[in-house]
Amino acid sequence: MQLTDFVNTIGKDLKLRYGERVHKLTLHGDFSCPNRDGTLAKGGCTFCNVAAFSDESQSKLTIAEQLRLRADEVAHRSQKYLAYFQAYTSTYAEISLLSSLYEQAVAETNIVGICVGTRPDCVSDDVLNLLSSYIMRGYEVWLELGLQSANDKTLKRINRGHGFKEYEQVTRKARARGIKVCTHLILGLPKESDSDYQQTLKQVVDVGVDGLKLHPLHVVRGSLMEKSWQAHRLETLTLEQYSQSAVQLIQQTPMDVVYHRTSATAKLIELLAPLWCEKRWPVQNRMCQLMQEFGGQGSALK
Numbered sequence: 001m002q003l004t005d006f007v008n009t010i011g012k013d014l015k016l017r018y019g020e021r022v023h024k025l026t027l028h029g030d031f032s033c034p035n036r037d038g039t040l041a042k043g044g045c046t047f048c049n050v051a052a053f054s055d056e057s058q059s060k061l062t063i064a065e066q067l068r069l070r071a072d073e074v075a076h077r078s079q080k081y082l083a084y085f086q087a088y089t090s091t092y093a094e095i096s097l098l099s100s101l102y103e104q105a106v107a108e109t110n111i112v113g114i115c116v117g118t119r120p121d122c123v124s125d126d127v128l129n130l131l132s133s134y135i136m137r138g139y140e141v142w143l144e145l146g147l148q149s150a151n152d153k154t155l156k157r158i159n160r161g162h163g164f165k166e167y168e169q170v171t172r173k174a175r176a177r178g179i180k181v182c183t184h185l186i187l188g189l190p191k192e193s194d195s196d197y198q199q200t201l202k203q204v205v206d207v208g209v210d211g212l213k214l215h216p217l218h219v220v221r222g223s224l225m226e227k228s229w230q231a232h233r234l235e236t237l238t239l240e241q242y243s244q245s246a247v248q249l250i251q252q253t254p255m256d257v258v259y260h261r262t263s264a265t266a267k268l269i270e271l272l273a274p275l276w277c278e279k280r281w282p283v284q285n286r287m288c289q290l291m292q293e294f295g296g297q298g299s300a301l302k
Contacts, residue, residue: 006296113140182211
């Protein structure tokens with residue numbers, strides 16, 4: 001029993017289209033974020049501590065060095081790769097610098113495309129035109145947008161710095177250019193419940209989306225949420241709560257949407273809660289059990 005038995009995963013999708021496994025290689029482009037450097041706000045989103053999910057030491061290496069290092073780590077599993085600019089806001093720079101970094105990535109052997117992680121309010125028309133130019137050259141291009149929730153009250157509460165409107169506008173523009181959009185959603189944000197998660201999914205699907213990433217809320221050291229959690233003002237989801245909520249969303253997701261992730265982990269040195277997020281397999285196994293019993297992706301739409 002595997003996740004691919006129930007979910008249209010990015011791994012399965014890429015293997016079907018490329019005839020072999022394609023692996024994402026994470027990159028650090030030494031970007032900043034307007035929600036941390038004072039342009040929008042200071043301190044970032046209340047849940048954020050990038051050290052929990054990116055390797056800062058990578059930023060000291062060139063893009064080529066990072067790619068070769070990551071490729072060596074997974075060479076026994078894959079020989080084709082997507083260059084994934086993951087950390088911080090990977091469109092938050094002058095267009096000339098972005099072009100240089102992206103060009104360095106696609107220049108490496110066996111790179112079939114790029115994934116760019118960013119915020120909905122940091123994607124200009126110039127950025128979209130740059131990304132679409134790689135599609136014209138035959139590369140796979142994914143724009144990964146951190147939405148987290150479609151509820152504007154929630155977005156304000158977590159100091160996100162943008163609303164759903166910005167997400168909707170850039171998503172429509174990107175997809176009109178042939179750029180695939182993968183939307184990141186967090187389950188367990190303060191004052192949200194299953195009805196909020198499902199409303200967010202509905203709005204995202206209605207706008208149009210190509211991929212999804214689901215994350216349980218992590219409380220990590222150094223985040224603003226750490227204070228609320230330490231003061232017992234913030235509760236996190238249990239493994240069972242998250243599994244049931246995530247499966248409900250998967251069941252309500254059209255089959256043509258590709259799941260890049262159905263959960264997420266954090267290193268124990270950074271993670272405060274929930275501690276089950278340290279390990280990948282327990283939650284994935286539980287989700288598979290639920291889908292085996294109640295149905296997988298798209299089953300609620302039949």
